[in-house]
Structures are given as C-alpha cells and as structure tokens.
Amino acid sequence: MLHIQPGAAEPIYRQIMEQVRRLVAGGQLQAGQELPSVREVASVHAINPMTVSKAYSQLEGEGVLERRRGKGMAVAARAAGKGSAGHRWELIGPGLQVVARQARELELPADEVLDRLRRLMKSEPGE
Amino acid sequence: MLHIQPGAAEPIYRQIMEQVRRLVAGGQLQAGQELPSVREVASVHAINPMTVSKAYSQLEGEGVLERRRGKGMAVAARAAGKGSAGHRWELIGPGLQVVARQARELELPADEVLDRLRRLMKSEPGE
Amino acid sequence: MLHIQPGAAEPIYRQIMEQVRRLVAGGQLQAGQELPSVREVASVHAINPMTVSKAYSQLEGEGVLERRRGKGMAVAARAAGKGSAGHRWELIGPGLQVVARQARELELPADEVLDRLRRLMKSEPGE
Amino acid sequence: MLHIQPGAAEPIYRQIMEQVRRLVAGGQLQAGQELPSVREVASVHAINPMTVSKAYSQLEGEGVLERRRGKGMAVAARAAGKGSAGHRWELIGPGLQVVARQARELELPADEVLDRLRRLMKSEPGE
DNA sequence: GTGGTCTAGACCACG
DNA sequence: GTGGTCTAGACCACA
Numbered sequence: 001m002l003h004i005q006p007g008a009a010e011p012i013y014r015q016i017m018e019q020v021r022r023l024v025a026g027g028q029l030q031a032g033q034e035l036p037s038v039r040e041v042a043s044v045h046a047i048n049p050m051t052v053s054k055a056y057s058q059l060e061g062e063g064v065l066e067r068r069r070g071k072g073m074a075v076a077a078r079a080a081g082k083g084s085a086g087h088r089w090e091l092i093g094p095g096l097q098v099v100a101r102q103a104r105e106l107e108l109p110a111d112e113v114l115d116r117l118r119r120l121m122k123s124e125p126g127e
Numbered sequence: 128m129l130h131i132q133p134g135a136a137e138p139i140y141r142q143i144m145e146q147v148r149r150l151v152a153g154g155q156l157q158a159g160q161e162l163p164s165v166r167e168v169a170s171v172h173a174i175n176p177m178t179v180s181k182a183y184s185q186l187e188g189e190g191v192l193e194r195r196r197g198k199g200m201a202v203a204a205r206a207a208g209k210g211s212a213g214h215r216w217e218l219i220g221p222g223l224q225v226v227a228r229q230a231r232e233l234e235l236p237a238d239e240v241l242d243r244l245r246r247l248m249k250s251e252p253g254e
Numbered sequence: 255m256l257h258i259q260p261g262a263a264e265p266i267y268r269q270i271m272e273q274v275r276r277l278v279a280g281g282q283l284q285a286g287q288e289l290p291s292v293r294e295v296a297s298v299h300a301i302n303p304m305t306v307s308k309a310y311s312q313l314e315g316e317g318v319l320e321r322r323r324g325k326g327m328a329v330a331a332r333a334a335g336k337g338s339a340g341h342r343w344e345l346i347g348p349g350l351q352v353v354a355r356q357a358r359e360l361e362l363p364a365d366e367v368l369d370r371l372r373r374l375m376k377s378e379p380g381e
Numbered sequence: 382m383l384h385i386q387p388g389a390a391e392p393i394y395r396q397i398m399e400q401v402r403r404l405v406a407g408g409q410l411q412a413g414q415e416l417p418s419v420r421e422v423a424s425v426h427a428i429n430p431m432t433v434s435k436a437y438s439q440l441e442g443e444g445v446l447e448r449r450r451g452k453g454m455a456v457a458a459r460a461a462g463k464g465s466a467g468h469r470w471e472l473i474g475p476g477l478q479v480v481a482r483q484a485r486e487l488e489l490p491a492d493e494v495l496d497r498l499r500r501l502m503k504s505e506p507g508e
Numbered sequence: 509g510t511g512g513t514c515t516a517g518a519c520c521a522c523g
Numbered sequence: 524g525t526g527g528t529c530t531a532g533a534c535c536a537c538a
Contacts, residue, residue, distance in 0.1 A: 003228075011528060022232035038511060048530050053511065061442060069265075070302075070510050070538030088233045092240070095226045100247035101130075102222050105149035106215045110248045113219070114241050120227035121237045138450075138522065175451075175523050257482070265537065276486035302538050342487045346494070349480045354501035355384075356476050359403035360469045364502045367473070368495050374481035375491045392513060419526060429515050434526065451523035451525050 001036065004045045012047055016055035024064055024075055025088045035065065035073045128163065131172040139174055143182035151191055151202055152215050161201045162192065255290065258299040266301055270309035278318055278329055279342050288328045289319065382417065385426045393428055397436035405445055405456055406469045416446065416454045 002019055004012060023029040038056060042049040056073050059065040066076040103113045129146055131139060150156040165183065169176040183200050186192040193203040230240045256273055258266060277283040292310065296303040310327050313319040320330040357367045383400055385393060404410040419437060423430040437454050440446040447457040484494045 013528080019232065022229060026232055026234040028232070028234065037509085039509095049511090050513095050531095051529065054528090056511080058439075058442065061439065067511070068538095069260075070536090072510055088235060089243075092226070092229050092233055092235060095222075095229050096240075096244050096247055099219070099222045099226055100244060102149060102219050103248055105146060105153050105155065106219055107153040107155065108215060108219060110245060113223070113248065114245055116216075117223050117227060117244065118237060118241055120223055121230055121240065133450075140522080177523055181523085267537080273486060276483060280486050280488040282486065282488065304538060308538085342489060343497075346480070346483050346487055346489060349476075349483050350494070350498050350501055353473070353476045353480055354498060356403060356473050357502055359400060359407055359409070360473055361407040361409065362469060362473060364499060367477070367502065368499055370470075371477050371481060371498065372491060372495055374477055375484055375494065394513080418524085420524095430526090431516090431528095432514065435513095437526080448526070449523095451521090453525055 002041065002045070004047065006045075006047070013051050013055040013058075016041070016052060017059055020055070020059055021064060022091060024079055025082050025091055027083050029075050031075050031077050031079055033075050034068075034071075035075070037072050129168065129172070131174065133172075133174065140178045140182040140185075143168070143179060144186055147182070147186055148191060149218055152218055156202050158202050158204050161195075161199055164199050256295060256299070258301065260299075260301065267305050267309040267312075270295070270306060271313055274309070274313055275318060276345055279345055283329050285329050285331050288322075288326055291326050383422065383426070385428065387426075387428070394432050394436040394439075397422070397433060398440055401436070401440055402445060403472060405460055406463050406472055410456050412456050412458050412460055414456050415449075415452075416456070418453050 001023075002016060004015055006012065008015065010018075020029065020035070029035070035056070036044075038049050038052045041047075041052045056065060060067055060073070063076055064079050064082065065073045068074055099113075099117075103110065128150075129143060131142055133139060135142070147156065147162070156162070162183070163171075165176050165179045168174075168179045183192060187194055187200065187203075190203055190205060192200045195201055226240075226244075230237065255277075256270060258269055260266060262269070274283065274289070283289070289310070290298075292303050292306045295301075295306045310319060314321055314327065314330075317330055317332060319327045322328055353367075353371075357364065382404075383397060385396055387393065389396065391399075401410070401416070410416070416437070417425075419430050419433045422428075422433045437446060441448055441454070444457055445460050445463065446454045449455055480494075480498075484491065
C-alpha cells in the first residue's frame, strides 16, 4: 500500500506520514479502518520498525490516527472531516506552487508543462 | 533575486543551489554574469554567510559557477550548455512526478489540478 | 461504580486497580463485600474481560481481594487493616506531591490552587 | 533545570515534555530563550540523547519549541501566548481533578488534604 | 498478537 | 558545535 524510497532526500518516516495523510484525505483510507501493523510495514519494506512507529506516533499526535491498545492503529474517527475538498487542496497547494516557480525560473512554456503533467496523472497508476 | 525560506524543510544552502541552477538553465542568469556576493546575499536574507558560501562552492564544483579572484562568483562559460531544452525538462521532471502522485493519492480531478497550476504559472511572478 | 477512561494514558487495568484499592482503603468497599463480576464490568464499560480479570487477579495477589469459588471476587477480610489513616494518606501522597510541583513550575498562586481544589472536592460527587 | 525520575511509570521523554511545557507556560522559560542541548541534558541525567531528542521534537511539533538550525532549540515566539492565566490553569486542572477524586474515594477530610497540599507547595522548592 | 520505550552506536546535515 | 535519522536489539505493557 505504501511506497517507500529509501535513498530519497525526504526521510522515510516522513514519506510514510505524508502518504497516509493523503490517503486519509483522499478517502482511500476510511475512518476507523486499520492500518498495516508496524512490524508488517517494516518487514515488507525492509526498514526498521522504529522508523514506522515514529511515523505512526506522530500521526497519532496530529489526530490523523488513533491507537487501539493491543490492536494496532486505525484512522481516527475525527479525521473524517479531513477529507473535505478544501483540505485536500491545501495538501497539494504547496506542491503546485513549487512546480509553478520552477517552471517560471526555467522559463518553460506553460502549455507544455501542463501537457506533461496531464500525461503523468493519467498514466502513472501503473507505477 | 533569490527567494529564501528559513524554517522550510529544505536546507537553505540547497534552496540557493537549486534556484541558481534553474535560473542558469532558464537563461535568466547568462554565462559570465556575476552573482551577488556572499555577504550581500547573507545580509539581505539574514542568514549565515557560511551557508551562502557553501552553496556557491558546491555549484562551482558542479561547473555551474566560476570563481573570479577578488571579484566573486560568476556563471561559468561552459555552463551555457546547461540551458538545453532537454536539460531544463530534467530539472522539473521530479517535481511533476511528485505532484502527479499527490493528486492521485488525494483523488483530485486532473482537470482542476491542471487549471490551478495554469493560474499559478501565469500569476505568480508577483510573488 | 468504577470510572473508566479508555484512551487515557493510564492503562485500563491499572485504573481499575487503583480505584478498587482506594475504595477499599476508604471504606466504601467493606471486607467481605462482593465486587461486580468481570463480565459485568467489561460489558458496562465496553472493555475486554481479560483486562478486568487482570486487575482483579493482581489485586488478589496483593491481598486486597479474595477469590470465592464460583461466586466471583470479594474484598479480603485481612484487607480491613488497609483502611488505617496512615495507609490512606500514603495512597494520596504522591498525587499531592505531583500537584505541588506542577503549581510551582506554573508559578500559580498557592491560595488559588487550594481554592480550586476545595471546590472540586466539594462538588465533584455529581461527576 | 529538569527533574528526571528514571524509574517512574511516566516515560522519561514525557517527563521532559511536561516540565518544559509548564516552565514555558509559567514564564520561567521565556520566548526565544535557548534550551540546554540534547547532548547536555542527556549527559547530565545519564540518559540516551535520542530520548531527549524525542521530547524536543514533539514539543517542536506542538509549537512550543523552535529549531534553530545548527544552534539548538529555543522557546517558540508564538509560544508566548501560552503563558496566559487561562492556559496555565488548564495545565494543572487535570491534576487537581485526579487528587479530588482520590480524596473522595479515600474519604479523606478535605481540610486536611488542603493543609497537606499547602505545606508541600510552600516547602518543596528545596526538593 | 499489538505498539512503546530505551539503549548504543553510527552516520549525516546544518551552520 | 547543533539536531536528525536510521539501525539493531532488548524488554515492557496491553489486550
């Protein structure tokens, strides 16, 4: 379910956090739904359990996840409101601004930038 | 000229490096053109001169900048080739992929994502 | 009779243990008196029966409760001595020290702290 | 400056968090003031640096502390408002409720409870 | 079975 | 010098 890139600049625990946040906001993880256990995620991606645990704990602190004692983590009930359209646009806003600034600094034609992004959004599901 | 966000996740010296790289590739910094001095950048943005110096030095190591004794740094002559169309698309490619994945995870409609990006690219110069 | 807060930092089984200990020491649970059954407590508070059982078992190990075959748990006869004034003050001592340190670190005026505590002790029975 | 009890039920990193929160709210740590470094706290109390780091990081996440890159942690500027009287009483409220309930369950006389607390608040500074 | 905590030690990034 | 990240491994607490 998660997509980890061990060598990326973004730390692993933060990659997990951001993906979970988006999957919850996007509705692919419903309120109350259980997440894969710390140990499972760790073994699947060959990373340290503490790294996963750190991500989950911080998401708990943010109110995105809830701890069910002895039964793992689940999407928090009150995280449901996080799926509002407004909130979802907030999560992608910074990314759009970064790309816009890069395009401007590179003096790339807006039309072609949009074209490339369109193709990436359509085809990427496979990878 | 530069846009620094202290407190951002991306380290300051890297913000400088990436912006300079893009401005050179985009042609807004021409070969031979002088860059603002380390001290000037540092004082304008209230950051440590060592941070600016580190960014400049690494760009020199990459062949993007050249050191002119007693006269500061300038865009390297051989950096001209860095402005090829292919190279410029390489610099923005990762950003586009990131945004595409975020949109997919958030289940946001592609059309509206493109629309928002279009508006950002047109209007942003002001900020 | 019991007051359970799932989700609190203090584990549930320990919440049960401490409350029973205090009710016994305070005389609200008399020697020989029966406690609500594991199943009853579990269903009333929607918690796992094993959690209740664990609390009762440990209290039995401490000599506070006794197991009556086929009839559940009751306050141990020899637990009577636990109600001495000295013992009761021991049970509240740590709590008082914690509050005193918090008040000091928050630089709150002692008089008002006492005032608020007085009101809480008088009115709380309702909740 | 901090008071760590290694054997306590409350985890060490949480002891640190709560004390810092209270010292900030109480004004003993002013906005902008630097905290002792992770390594310093760790060596003084003979605990692992990661334990201290965890506390600091979570306080940063809560907005109580700010990271000054390469220069350690400091009390966040926006944490100043955290020192309002209302906020300080919020921090001690739960502790007062706990004590009040314990006193009631133990059937201890309110006057004497208050008396003991008064003495603790006056004399404790020494330890 | 679940997550939490702590340790020890290594390496990196930043200024 | 500062904090951050990750690993490996141990033990505990909870249900």
